[in-house]
Amino acid sequence: MQDRDFSKTLKAHATAVERLLGEMLSSAPQKGEIARPERLLAAMRHGVLNGGKRMRPALVIESARMFGGIESTALRIAAALECIHCYSLVHDDLPAMDDDDIRRGQPTVHKAFDEAAAILAGDSLLTYAFEIVASDETELDAARKMQLTLALARAAGLGGMAGGQALDLEAESRTLSEGEITVMQAMKTGALIRFACEAGAIIGNAEAGERARLVRFGEIIGLAFQLRDDLLDLVADSATLGKAAGKDAARGKGTLPSLHGIAWTEEKLEALVAEAQTLLAPYGEKADMLVKIAAYIAQRNH
């Protein structure tokens, strides 16, 4: 596969998931909904249709494809996952949390609307994710929908992403140990990425062993994503990164790259990509895109 094809495929997935989210978050109330308040809906759209890289949706779609899962179902689960990811960004940006005014060059939801709208838009995106999974329009048997619901709730909640954000906030008042940093990151960013890969295995009705393999693949991707992010923060300057670089360091937050240095991190990233390739080797060409995503995540410059 050429790199151009890789980029084209990623872009196509992003476009597809954005189109679906745009349709689902149009103004007409769905069956079982009383009404859709316009301003809340606009705040939700602002939070979710913001031109993200849509990496998690691509992982859902490609891992489902590898197991022969229904494409339209994978796309819907990808959209649900993106609702969770984006709700977390909307809430993390709030003044009481990370207090960010700008995300991807646009005002954050609480700046474009107000804080109350941002809180409610986040709550509603989170809730909507579960509505999408359970919806009759999501073509999948109830047993697998339940597995997706359970895995998604665990990845997103107290024992996953939200818990990781709580630990990250704690890190502003005391220095975390290396072990604590690892747990915090596995929860805050790792859990949803792991879910993305596991979801594909569930959608494609993979056997338990294969599902466990995808879970491990997801963990590797999550680790690589975080290491690369922290490495970029350590070395990049504001101009190329497009956000205030060295922000973690300025806040006194320890990261694995800041503890171990650039060379260690680059070696670690190479090892993770190699492990990802070995894990997916049994799937041959079907795993091409997933392996390329792993390499891309480990090597990206933004």
Added chain:
Amino acid sequence: MQDRDFSKTLKAHATAVERLLGEMLSSAPQKGEIARPERLLAAMRHGVLNGGKRMRPALVIESARMFGGIESTALRIAAALECIHCYSLVHDDLPAMDDDDIRRGQPTVHKAFDEAAAILAGDSLLTYAFEIVASDETELDAARKMQLTLALARAAGLGGMAGGQALDLEAESRTLSEGEITVMQAMKTGALIRFACEAGAIIGNAEAGERARLVRFGEIIGLAFQLRDDLLDLVADSATLGKAAGKDAARGKGTLPSLHGIAWTEEKLEALVAEAQTLLAPYGEKADMLVKIAAYIAQRNH
């Protein structure tokens, strides 16, 4: 049934649901969770174990019982619903929303902890509700778990409770029409109460017609609850109500009792209780508790 028995039964349901929530929100991480950050867990417990009346859980338990649903399952769904109700209180109390420092005589979560903890505790309670429904420990077939997940997400989200809260905030800057007030309240408080009654029908595997009957019963209860609440606000003084009375009026919010007066409201409440009795008449004695709950909600003084 004696009134003493009625109160005892309600109290027993409240105790059971609180015991279960306390167990589930203990510190040990559950299967599939990486860790449970202590402070976040404490904030969630503060938000949910606060001695509420647990009216919604009682509706789930009693409506499931009427259809012969599994008691332990009804209790778990009741606990999930209470997580949703309590998350909404935690977020509604935030400074950017209703800005309340005290709830049921205790500091609200953002006062006892901080705003970030309150946002994350609310997010985590909301997410945890779906984890409970989908959990293997919830004894119910996947198809009915999916129906519960879907109905709960719709009741709680954009087209239900969260949307209603958004409309309620809008009402602070402009006067809503009577129709808008009705829609807002059907969403903000009605949708979850309706779900409570529908959930019992789903758990008890009721036929479509019976499920629709319970949905209507839930709508009646929701209306009665809101009318009584607004009526109490209109007439009560601070001393007996235990909260700042006339708060809605002070904020300039219109309610149906403030538009139509006390006599109209009392007649309306009587008519709702009568409709509830008629609706559940076919179930005979089995409906006793539900009918008593309807009367209690319409006549309570606090």
